[in-house]
Amino acid sequence: MDVERTLAAIAARGVRLPPQQGPAKPNRQHPLELPGGRRRTTTAARRGQNAFRRALVRQYGMICAVTGPNPAEALEAAHIRPFASTERHRVEEGLLLRADIHRLFDSGLLTFSSDLEVCIAPSLFGHPTYKALQGSRMHLPTGAVLDRDAVREHHSMTTSTW
Template sequence: MQRDAPRSWTMLAIAGPRQHGGNTGYLDSPKSVYRFDSGVANSGKVKRGDLVFIRDRDGLLGVSVIDHISSKPGEKVLLKCPECGKAKIRKRAGQTPAYRCESGHVFDKPAQSLREVVLYEAFYEKEFILASGAVTGKRLRAAAWRPNLQLSIEEVDASRIAEDVIEAAPQARYLLQNFFQSMAPESVAQDDDKGYMPQLGDRRQKVLATIARRRGQAKFRTSLIKRYGPRCALSGCTVMAIVEAAHIWPYRGEEDNHVQNGLLLRADLHTLYDLDLIGIDPRFILHVADDLKNSEYAHLSGLQIDLCAKPSRTAIESRWNYFKKNS
């Protein structure tokens, strides 16, 4: 049975004991393991392979993918007001009595009770990438699908913060790229005989989204490798870890994952192509925008692209016309 697509989460972690008003908290090791229990919202939804953004109260600490999750039965110590029994209590820094409940009662020692729970440990040290300060706490909360300040584990739209993370920690690029690829739809249009026609419309927003999300989905990429072979169409690079599936006409929907609407490009060349800093004319000659004339990419100008199969001519022409207007 196929596993559900991975999800992305923020997890609130604090080095050392994590203290909450209504329980005794956990011992966190932010770079390697996150501990929680079945009483925590979303605890049952977090799975192996999910993307996690580890944060403290100020912002992002790092990003990783969950390698495995362990579980065992255990007990959770719950704290409550000794007068009214309410669990919403706060520790008052530097004040006596030390605690206050939501009803206004103050006390030095909370009442305690035990609850049977499942104790979880999510391990992610293998792929952890430090990205301290890349995203503020406010930005992380804004990326949540259903923002809730009370949640320590919160599902987020990773595409809203991916660009900031990559800018601060470029090594996170491939981890995030692999995550977005794993979310690809199952079907890919690969019937060469039917051809491909680009869907016209506003493309600027889609271009920017493509760079951040890298929607060079896994099945689309596989179809391009079968068609063109395992190498970059421009540089000849065969290190497939850094060769991506690039859409000729930007992705607007599943129909754009047609094998004739794609090329395999090295990661840096993919970004330049998305930004229309390089272009391919209908004769399959590469052109470099004026902004790159004095760069290390200038030598690519005039390159004749040799492909064993041809992509959609309509897609190439449409994209070339856009390049000419904007380069």
């Protein structure tokens, strides 16, 4: 085996290996505890997020729109149109999503087609758990009040970055 070629191939795929310790390098000790503490900040608190979540639970039950039934602790209220730009909590523009799915949704790595199928960014295809969601139908109750225009807008904006 050519060690240098193997290490170069691993590095090209973004895998970080621990530093190699040779005889010329000193033995460094890494701290076992990292600095902590607190700092003071001023933030704008969102009003109504808890009521928004409760309304979504009434609308959809304890069901993630992507993965199906989940425990309450794993579900988060997601805005299809970002709250930061609208500052409104509209149930028809909301979904219950499992926390990791919500993070992907807000990061532009997951969206929904106009046919309400899950669309995953190509960068996630190397992750079998998420790739398996590609093309699956959203878990929505009959008669859900989902704003289809908001879904189309999110899909268009999100997939344009892929």
